[in-house]
Amino acid sequence: MTTNQVYGIQGPIVTVNGETDLSMQEMVYVGQEHLIGEVIRIDDKKTTIQVYEETAGLKPGEIIQATGMPMKVELGPGLLNNIFDGIERPLKEIEKQSGYVISRGVNVHSLDREKKWTVTPLVKVGDQVRGGQILAEIPETSAVSHKVLLPVQITGEVVEVVASGDYTIEDTLVKVEDFQGQIHEVKAYQEWPIRTPRPVDRRHESTQPLLTGQRIIDTAFPIAKGGTAAIPGGFGTGKTTMQHQIAKYADADIIVYIGCGERGNEMTEVLEDFSKLVDPRTGAPLMERTVLIANTSNMPVAAREASIYTGLTIAEYYRDMGYDVAIMADSTSRWAEALRELSGRLEEMPAEEGFPAYLASRIATFYERAGYMQTLSQNDGSVSIIGAVSPQGGDFSEPVTQNTKRFVRCFWGLDADLARQRHYPAVSWTNSYSQYVGDLSSWYRANVSDNFVNDRAEIMRLLHEEENLLEIVKLIGSDVLPDSQKLILQIARVIRLGFLQQASFHEIDCAVPIKKQAKMMAVILYLYERCKSLIQWGMPMSYLNQSSIFATVINIKYDVANDQLDQLDKYFDEIDQFYDRAIAENG
Secondary structure (H helix, E strand, O other): OOOOEOOEEEOOEEEEEOOOOOOOOEEEEEOOOOEEEEEEEEOOOEEEEEEOOOOOOOOOOOEEEEEEEEOEEEEOOOOOOEEEOOOOOEHHHHHHHHOOOOOOOOOOOOOOOOOOEEEEEOOOOOOEEOOOOEEEEEEOOOOOEEEEEOOOOOOEEEEEEOOOEEEOOOOOOEEEEEOOOOEEEEOOOEEEEOOOOOOOOEEEOOOOEOOOOOHHHHHHOOOEOOOEEEEEOOOOOOHHHHHHHHHHHOOOOEEEEEEEOOOHHHHHHHHHHHHHOEOOOOOOEHHHHEEEEEEOOOOOHHHHHHHHHHHHHHHHHHHOOOOEEEEEEEOHHHHHHHHHHHHHHOOOOEOHHHOEOOHHHHHHHHHOOOEEEEOOOOOEEEEEEEEEEOOHHHOOOOHHHHHHHHHOOEEOOEOHHHHHOOOOOOEOOOOOEEOOHHHHHHHHHHHOOOOHHHHHHHHHHHHHHHHHHHHHHHHHOOOOOOHHHHHHHHHHHHHHHHHHOOOOOOOOOOOOOHHHHHHHHHHHHHHHHHHHHHHHOOOOHHHHHOOOHHHHHHOHHHHOOOOOHHHHHHHHHHHHHHHHHHHHHHO
């Protein structure tokens, strides 16, 4: 038997000289403290391992223990309302063992082996079952019912089922005999390699929006369930806050928040906020449908690279139960920087700005695991991925942002000038786009209003027209513009302040239902049409500006409660009264 020994150590990279019995992507334990590692390169002269823990103090000659298994995670009840590090070690349990500092080589199970769960079997003896089928239900939290899935590699007949009752995840719940006569014991949890996508029956087209309550997203640049989006922006433009808002208010069943290389105080803020938030759908704490993956900037860089795949695998597991899952990855730039550091230590040929040549393919592999799927259990589920990008100096031409744009269909570019003006969300309506608008148009017509798509197009047209007019104003001033163009500037201001700008901490404005968004658009465009008629009648824009009607429409977002949409009808009457008064006074 080959003895695998440490030969060289370079940061998180460990090498073994000569032939070994290790295989590619195999998980190993390195040294006396059993540091967790993964084989990433093998040739006839040496084997290279990336270690997911701090390697300080590791010495040549220490033994490397093979496991015969790939890097994997445990999937089962107990994932929700929990926080893990990048390789799915529960931080609450680690704290009990090693205090506030994570000790090297700490060995804890990802899921609690002692806790008992209430299990209700959904199959009986004699049933024919196939991989991915739901065998039992467990109330994991008050908000989410956990579905026990048959491992995908097993197909056969149920030969034994436990009675309804309380069991640990180590207890056998169902026994299945496959076609070769082998008996498989199915427990409440299973294991899955993090770099292998979980299989599905087929992929659906994305025809339903992932509603977030944020007008700039739901109306202007929507994302579909199972879709992909990027939030690029420089420091202080609001990437993290925007992801927090989406995580709080999106109509996803499960939230997987991956803090990838972010500052520890930001993850602390997430923990504190989420523990206090009440889920508007269930009335339970929001954490009851949330999984947090925390790999902060002071944690080992190799685990940062793995954290993305850990979160993805957990998301796919809940998707396979038939849930809609939203992943918040903050930030993929820190993940790419981890790839760059590891690539440099491996002495690989660098590409643009020192990133590895395979950066684009890694980014593609990440986003391609999103989708709206028919699962093996014949349910529909989705994984939507929203990744923050942190380009240095806010430069969107850098490699991570440019390669991300190739693989996402929704791009919410944050603008530093808007952020400085305290306009939040600071999403630029000129640099952002969504390719889902056409896919979602039928849903909007059926579930919101017949005019929604056309109204959105008109709103965007006015904003782009304002952008062109402002270039003229910068050169020669606004006085030379005809009143019709001055009106466009005023209405665009109403759109920016009254519709696109949104207060994260306002009781009413923090999250707005899509039907209210549609009516707000209709009111703004009705004001535009009536004012345009007055301009055509010869009314000067200076007279219109004296009215309070524009400020009244801007304040709709604060003055009308989200559950009292009928109050929006009075604004059409107010606009008509303003129109009639203007005609009477200037007739």
